[in-house]
Amino acid sequence: MQNSTPHKTALGHIRVLDLTRVLAGPWCSQNLADLGADVIKVERPLNGDDTRSWGPPYLRDSEGKDTSEAAYYLCANRGKRAITVDLSKPQGQEIIRKLAMQSDVVIENYKVGQLKKYNLDYESLKQMKPDLVYCAITGFGQDGPYAHRAGYDFIIQGMGGLMSLTGERDDLAGGGPQKAGVAITDLMTGMYATIAILAALTHRDKTGEGQFIDMALLDVQVAMLANMGSNYLTSGSTPKRWGNAHPNIVPYQSFATSDSHIIVAAGNDTQYRKFVEIGGEPTLADDPRFISNPLRVQHRDVLVPLLKDMVKRRSKKEWITALEAAGVPCGPINDLAEVFQDPQVQARGMQIQMPHPTAGKLALVANPMKLSKTPVRYEQAPPILSQHTEQCLRELLQFDDEKIAMLKSQGII
Structure with a gap:
């Protein structure tokens, strides 16, 4: 019209x-x-x-x-x-x-x-x-x-x-x-x-x-609700809150850096190993409690505090630069000023x-x-x-x- x-x-x-x-x-x-x-x-x-x-x-x-x-x-x-x-x-x-x-x-x-x-x-x-x-x-x-x-x-x-x-x-x-x-x-x-x-x-x-x-x-x-709704209808189990963590993958969450926050999504054991090696904690990759994702999920309450201490030692920019170079999935948590200054945006x-x-x-x-x-x-x-x-x-x-x-x-x- x-x-x-x-x-x-x-x-x-x-x-x-x-x-x-x-x-x-x-x-x-x-x-x-x-x-x-x-x-x-x-x-x-x-x-x-x-x-x-x-x-x-x-x-x-x-x-x-x-x-x-x-x-x-x-x-x-x-x-x-x-x-x-x-x-x-x-x-x-x-x-x-x-x-x-x-x-x-x-x-x-x-x-x-x-x-x-x-x-x-x-x-x-x-x-x-x-x-x-x-x-x-x-x-x-x-x-x-x-x-x-x-x-x-x-x-x-x-x-x-x-x-x-x-x-x-x-x-x-x-x-x-x-x-x-x-x-x-x-x-x-x-x-x-x-x-x-x-x-x-x-x-x-x-x-x-x-x-x-x-x-x-x-x-x-x-x-x-997408997959979460489907999860409930399929299993009958009510999903719970996980904050910025993942129920099935560790580490797959946000971490505080020395100046901001980042997200690390280590979806396999190789990415996890690279993450802790970059952080200067290679022994966390060989610890028998953490050598596989199922074990890391089982022992998340022990591992995650250690990872948080590790990540706090560097800045957001330092972490993102190092992790991206190593092929570890990661990203910053940007405020809106950073969003609109981002070169991709x-x-x-x-x-x-x-x-x-x-x-x-x-x-x-x-x-x-x-x-x-x-x-x-x-x-x-x-x-x-x-x-x-x-x-x-x-x-x-x-x-x-x-x-x-x-x-x-x-x-x-």
């Missing part, structure tokens, strides 16, 4: 009406925007997406003053056109209904049944547009005993088992469940929703038939600069999808609140100056 773009994009023919906020939904719609879709982000007048105020830090304008755009909001809203509409008012609902008729996809993350009272749910909209792809993202899905509960990433990480697997062993200092450092369930829900939408669009293109997509954070978290173009209407320019993390024929595009910085309201209403709904002025005066847009 979108007008042709200056260069070829995978989704340049698709328009998305984005009624989501916070992270899971916006992450999905940003993916679609990066791939060329025309994404129209609908927000509440005055306040907008909750994440606009989730700071500090905030984006600074050209004079160095904080704007109203939190860094959290900026991470998930590039490539979109932003409009403000009050869905609680009938005229606002009619605007959304008309925009949906001009769109291929609607994405929303309202509570179950909340949009039905506005006749903006899938069943209502598909009566007018049978080929519409409609994706609803909730915490627990459209059915089941928890369907009407609000879902938050942190809670879902706990309920869905991830935190039972993440964190140091209970018998060690600092042991206990830990959440992931980023909202990984929200992000993966956004990714699964992206895939589902693309599948539904392919089905629509073949059959002319739209469909409803029911995405739930809890479902995604359970699916993300730079070579892969994982930081981008975009022009911004108030900041002048804006640094963002790039999309990792690298397509040879239809590359991702970076044509629109995360929009300021209501930046494109008039443009979209004029272009898509043919509203004139008088109509727009009336809607503004009534607080509908």
Whole structure:
């Protein structure tokens, strides 16, 4: 439905009406925007997406003053056109209904049944547009005993088992469940929703038939358990937390160096021998308690403290240089300054600069999808609140100056 773009994009023919906020939904719609879709982000007048105020830090304008755009909001809203509409008012609902008729996809993350009272749910909209792809993202899905509960990433990480697997062993200092450092369930829900939408669009293109997509954070978290979920279903044994260690390989964990931390993943006896020889402790390779991986696993509580003392004698850089030269799998634990200074990250173009209407320019993390024929595009910085309201209403709904002025005066847009 979108007008042709200056260069070829995978989704340049698709328009998305984005009624989501916070992270899971916006992450999905940003993916679609990066791939060329025309994404129209609908927000509440005055306040907008909750994440606009989730700071500090905030984006600074050209004079160095904080704007109203939190860094959290900026991470998930590039490539979109932003409009403000009050869905609680009938005229606002009619605007959304008309925009949906001009769109291929609607994405929303309202509570179950909340949009039905506005006749903006899938069943209502598909009566007018049978080929519409409609994706609803909730915490627990459209059915089941928890369907009407609000879902938050942190809670879902706990309920869905991830935190039972993440964190140091209970018998060690600092042991206990830990959440992931980023909202990984929200992000993966956004990714699964992206895939589902693309599948539904392919089905629509073949059959002319739209469909409803029911995405739930809890479902995604359970699916993300991957091999750990399979391990439990196969064995009946509940996996436990191992922190940064491995249940079946020693040494396969992080270690503190003299100045930072490294990861050593010695997957066989030869790599283990090289590791301790580089560390100046060759006798640890010949000790009968440690000569094979099964024995090292059996005696990990004796061996690991000895390895920790050994690793602390050198710096992160010294260890990485020596281990890489010897072919021992290893890596640094980088902070974010080190991540964005890493030559491989730079070579892969994982930081981008975009022009911004108030900041002048804006640094963002790039999309990792690298397509040879239809590359991702970076044509629109995360929009300021209501930046494109008039443009979209004029272009898509043919509203004139008088109509727009009336809607503004009534607080509908």
